[in-house]
Amino acid sequence: MKLPVTKWILLFLAVPIAAVSIGSWQLMNWWSKVSAAPVTPETTAKVIKYQIKEGSTAQQIGRELESLGVIRSSQAWDLWSRWIAMQEPDGSYQAGTYELSTADSLEKNARKIWEGEVAQLSFTIPEGWNIRQMAAYFEDQGFFTAKEFLAAAERFDTKDFPWLPKITKGYPRLEGYLYPDTYQVAAGTLKPEDVIRQMLTQFEQVALPVYQKEKGKTNLSLAEWVTLGSIVEREAVVASERNLIAGVFTNRLKQSIPLASDPTVEYAFGITQTPDRPLTFQQVQTPHPYNTYVNAGLPPTPIASPGVESLKATLNPQKTDYLYFVAKYDGTHVFSRTMEEHLAAQDAIHDKREAEKKPESVAN
The missing domain is CATH 3.30.1490 (Dna Ligase; domain 1)
Structure with a gap:
């Protein structure tokens, strides 16, 4: 018996439709397998x-x-x-x-x-670090070499930051203005210029408004403010002493007495003193533009990146008649009004430290 034409047509069409359906199902089955996550119940995700x-x-x-x-x-x-x-x-x-x-x-x-x-990377620049320390840190973290960072800082185009002070050629241009903080950056294509821009922007947003709001309280220019703030940052270990230390330096500047700040000598010669290896007389008397033992006034640039609290303290120095202070090796200082008091405090601290060493010597 012959089938009607319409049935032949339907049968003819059904065959490819079925084939397409089977093919589509196979394709979907293949895709679900190959596009699935590689991890299996027997393996650990990575x-x-x-x-x-x-x-x-x-x-x-x-x-x-x-x-x-x-x-x-x-x-x-x-x-x-x-x-x-x-x-x-x-x-x-x-x-x-x-x-x-x-x-x-x-x-x-x-x-x-x-x-x-x-992916996001994070990096943290502590308060009180100088640009050389930052460069070494970035190299250690594998971001880029110290040399690349320092070179980028020297050639950085500052047109987007017109508030930056003009620095005499030969001195680090951005020292003090790379704001210390924790930053998030995109991984992979990071460049020194990107980091520098982000840190300058943070200074502009966090520190600069402090000066603009309170500059009527001080005779310090922006550059002088950051420079003095950097010295306060390096000297103050205990937060409660920031304003006191700022007050001492303010008094000395008013009387044209050299600041005699150890951190400026350390910065000048790239050295770090310790309780057992303090600065020597020769070091503090060696001429250098940053040595505030031999030069009155402030050094040519900041010596580190100060945090906002040290910058605030510099604008609000505690009013005292102190002119000297000496470290007690516990982070605090003894403050004095006269050289005689200062020398007596130094001797007392030295004698106490020597006395504390003796039991160790006997035990050994």
Whole structure:
């Protein structure tokens, strides 16, 4: 018996439709497998840091991610990349460093890179660090070399920061103005200039308004304020003494007495004194523009990056008739009005320290 034409047509159409349906099901089944997270119940998820360089192609990225175990199939990656490029023709994979998890699907990791969700790095610059210490820190952390950071600081274009004081050629231009704080930065493509800009911006937002609000209280220029603030920062170990120390230096400046600040000598000659190895007479008497034992007034630039509390103390020095102070080795100081009192305090502190050493010597 012959089938009617319409039934032949329906049968003819049903065969390819069924084939397409079977093919679609197979494709979906394949995609669900290859786009799934690589981690299995028998394995432990890992977070892998992966850097994409400028100019990397989707194919290169896919092959590398497959070899790292972040995705199951570079072929599936290529398909997803083609699809997203059609959906978002203005988009692209973004250069940078990413934290990609083997517990995430291909699409989730791909989206992260497509949308530029780069990993964040943090760095902390303590109050009282100078630019050389910062440079060494960045090199130690693997951000860039100390030489690169110092060179970038010297050539940095300051046009966006017109408030920065003009510094005599030969002295560090940005010393004191790279604000000490904890920062978050994008990983992978970080440049010294990016860090410098972020730190100057932080000074502009945190420290500069303090001066602008209270500069009527002082005769100090912005440069002098930051310079004196940096010395207060390096001298004050105990927060409660900041205003006292600022007051001593203010009194000495008014009377044209050299500040005689140990940290300025340490900065000048790149040395660090300790309780057992204090500065020598020869060191404090060696001529140098930053040596405030032999030069009256302030040094040519700040000697470190002061925090906002030391800067505030410099604008609000405690009014006393103290002209001297000496460290007690516990972070605090003895403050004196006359040289005689100061020398007596030095002797008393020295004798006490020597007495504390004797039991150790006997025990040994």
